[in-house]
Amino acid sequence: MNSRDSLLPSPVPSATGKSKARFKWEPATMSALKKCQKFLTRLTRVNHMDFEFALWQMIYLFISPSKVYRSVYYRKQTKNQYSRDDPAFVVLLSFWFIISATGLSLVLQLPFIAFIKFLFWVVLVDCIGIGLIVATVFWFVANKYLRKPNLPKEDVEWGYAFDVHLNAFFPPLIIIHVFQLFFFNVLINSDWFFARLFGNTLWYISAIYYTYITFLGFSSLPNLHRTKYILYPLVPLLFFYILTLISGVNICRVIMDFYKYRVY
Template identity: 35%
Template sequence: MNPHISIPRQHGGSSTANFGGTTPAARSEGLRMPRFFKRLFKFPQMDFEMAIWEMTSLLIAPKKVFRSIYYHKQTRNTWHRPDPSFTYLLSFFMLLTGIAWGIAYTNSVGAAVRLTFLFVFVHFLAVSLLVATAAFFFVGRLLGPGIAGLPGRRRQQGLFTREGEGEMLEFGYCFDVAIRAFFPVWVWLYVMQFVLWPLIARDNLISTFFGNTLYLVALGYYTIICFLGYNALPFLHHTELLLSPTFVYAILWFISLFGFNIPKHVGPLLVIGAR
């Protein structure tokens, strides 16, 4: 054997063996900050035009909003959209309505400021986080694949999902669904109710009918959008069970027409904590 022949090194490899089983890059992979928070202050990268399109579609054709997640899953390999533009935009709208409600129904500047913060951080963000957390723990377990006790076959896989892939509910996606379901609630209960308050908060049949219908529509939108969001995931089945609250809302709405004006009694709860 010629001692002058050298063995070439392999390009891209390491000269030392890794006996730990995982590389530093693999270990740091699990410590990555979620992309949603990474992009929290990168405003040039946010797609506000897409957020406006989603808001418009949520009112007239909400199914379109979640139909596009297949393409997002194909390109990004995640159901969650790590773009905070929708959250920022709706937070800004809540800020404006909080100022309007504060000026109209509070007695001081401090109370108006408190109400504005309550609208943004409690009514919108905290409630959405609470709903997303509950959905993350319960929807995946109750409506996921292989759940015993539910009849029927599993749903077919999606266009870009193979058997065994992507069958895990993401918390970020649950938050996406929650904040998008909140948008029609903002339209009907924070904007329309504010505008129509002098007319619907009266003790007569017409005011009770239109005021109570406002709440029925808002809660119905919320439930339907949540259903559409989870129904779009190919690994969940029997998602129609998420529509069951609409029957309860309809029964309560019908009962309330016999003398219980919801805006008059429930509407003032929106300003609790500000006075």
């Protein structure tokens, strides 16, 4: 990418040593802070959010995830950033958190206080907490090991890595926290092999969605290669899935018991 196309100011030629490192770090930090500030500011401007496009993204994350990432290139060309600048997707995702937490509370017959605890746990721990770790790991690995050589240096944005996590998190949220609830008491919560097969298959499908969407997110960046390695965890996950069926472990029941344990 040419320097004239970047949001970052040109480096100071006379800066050396610690001064040079300081000039390289500060502009990038300020740019990230400005993007974050702009994103948070738009959270208060509902009229500026494109909910129709965000809903389209959510639908296509299920039926054709690759189409979601085709817009990433155009965002880079028009706004000079890969990360999402419209909080509409996050707002809609928040509504799904409330819906899923309400449904699970009804299925598990949780009191209101337990519902609030569960909602905060899913949002702050499962989504944001784990997402911060996953996004940071992929951000580091992508910049350190997956960047193509002999190309102008362009770091993968941390905000984009977190966007990939949010995209990948949405299908498992719907499958495990919404769709599963319709079958838990009538089918999954039993000792039948078919019940275990059905429930564990839902979890494996969710893992496939998360891994595949994460792969698409990073493979769509033109400055990265060898992103196929992101798909490799699906192999041990397949063996783990088969092992749970053979050993009689019902993953859905285990997780549901954990949900009840952590809110009481």
